[in-house]
Amino acid sequence: MFRIIKKSLKIGVVTGRYPRAETPAIPIGAEVKEKAGLFKRSLTIREVDTGSCNACEMEMNALLNPVYDAERCGIHISASPRHADALVVTGPVAINMERALKDVYKQTPDPKIVIALGDCAINCGLFKGSYAVTGPVDRHIPVDLRISGCPPRPAEILEMLTELRKPTV
């Protein structure tokens, strides 16, 4: 018990110990922000992997570690699309995952935000044209927000998600 407390005291607070990301170059569209405004200060996310190399998943997971601690910004990961406000989709849409993606989209209650995370989700990246890839995410479901990078750093993802929910002036 004392060992645990001692360790925690020794380490202290690590949240926020990361290099800041720059503010996104392309401003987020007003209509997307309006949609995000409905969810006020919280956002529940369901993550769907449709064929990524799993680096994007690792960075999404990193968002929840004590260093980034996305929950302090009201970002929560849900276990089911039925509880989600936003879908985060990673990877090009693999032919075997196309139906699952459409099902998840249907199961997510309206209004919902779809975020394409990573270059593969936005434009298929290196997998463009392959027989087993049916296209980027926006070929199958409407996409509201794009976070580019291969993979985007957790700080960049967090910055975008914070920016998304800032009220328009």
Next chain:
Amino acid sequence: MVIMDTNAYDDMLKTAFPAIRANEPVCTKSSHFQVPKNLLPAITHYIHTQPNLRGKLTLLWACDHRPSRDTYGLYYLFTLEASHHWMVLSTELTNTDRLFPSITPHIHAAQWYEREIRDMFGLIPQGHPDLRRLVRHEHWPKGTHPLRKDFPWNCVLGRQQGTYHFPHIEGEGVFEVPVGPIHAGIIEPGHFRFSVAGEPIMHLELRHFWKHRGVEKLFEQQPLTDAVSLAERVSGDTTVGHSLAYCQAVEALLHLDVPRRAKYLRSLFLELERLYNHLGDIGAMCNDTAYALAHAHCGRMKEQIMQLNDRLTGSRFLRGVIQVGGVPRDIENAQLVKIVEELNRIQSDFSEVGAIIFANASLTDRLETTGVLNEQTAWDHAVIGIVGRASGMNCDLRRDRPFAAYDELPVNVALYRYGDVRARLRVRGDEIHESIRLIRDIRRKIPDGPIACQPGSLPNPGDWTLSAVEGWRGEILYAVTAGEGGQIHRCKVRDPSFVNWPAIQWAVLGNIIPDFPLINKSFNLSYAGNDL
């Protein structure tokens, strides 16, 4: 068991089977035999069971040699247990022959390989006990075999109706629990079907390949020297492992001699990759027993190493740190000292966290005897990597077939025999300390000098080679065949996940479903690297 020299193995095989023909070996510490197809089951059985050989099926792949010759080649790679010598058997299917004898009835490890060959090439393994589709899901049209040379890489596939038949276990109180492809956490897609009676799992069937992206076909569209970035994206968490294995294969084909300093830096990157993944896994395994404290500490240390990677190379996943012929950027010796200092701090930090973790009785209670993969099952499925070493498989390529700078960096291999979740946790814990020790060793021994050599002459079409790297998960294998004008003719990618996935079906038996996430996490296999 005695370790014999290479010629003795070759003679043994030739005496037992006079019909086989010895070929030029493709790489060091290996032999290569041309085998008539009808003898395959007998020879493979002999290599697998002969007490002096005890060959473990390491890789099985096919190659479409058309249009230059009207044949399909089949290649079987065995690793001999005592000497880690490689034995390659190859056979050819000529003209319209599309049948080959299955070796699965006596070598379990071949089952997915043969099903994969059937899907990708349309060659039929005769006598295979399970000929359901593997990679091609039921909606793929009949007759699509993507790795055939006459299949265009960028064609649009049609659709058909079809159902996949899961084996059903019937009886009073037995029911099925389907899970996936999309799971509750932030993980990759895969389908698991449990048959349970009450709580314990009676049967688990995996259904994978949801993320099949056509990686091997995409390799064939690229020149040998350009495909490193594709190899990096086979499985994101094993960026260095895959790019290193690929580059080594290409360097062998181009007869390049990589400078020593570059080899040391490659080992450094591989160990950094091992470190952040192992730290993350230990935390995630604790998290699956609801032990959030350990998860938080390990997550913090993992993040520390990823930020270190970012500062060193500009990529948290160490992307772009390996190129054909060497490494693109040097790491100065002063920087190496700083890395070692930071890792020393992380090591003492991890030791303190480890002491807290292993003093926790309720955690030990959850981990011990959970998800046991016994030694025999591990051997039968040729299980490798961390999972293998937790089940008594004494294998580590860094020691057995040294690559990069490991010929000068002796590795102590962590080995446990219980095969439960705790053993897999302990292997990771030991390897963290070992990796940090290796990096200290690298800092001491690294020579000065150039870090890259220029690509030389192009290989002859049809030349092929094998390359193996011990990534953090286990053995990564690449079999690369050169094509016309420096193009890739065939690139077989084998992530360790492909071998270890079927073994999970045995490790969960008798456990309860709530323990499945824990067992799955303790294996932590890649879906992307498996599905390709």
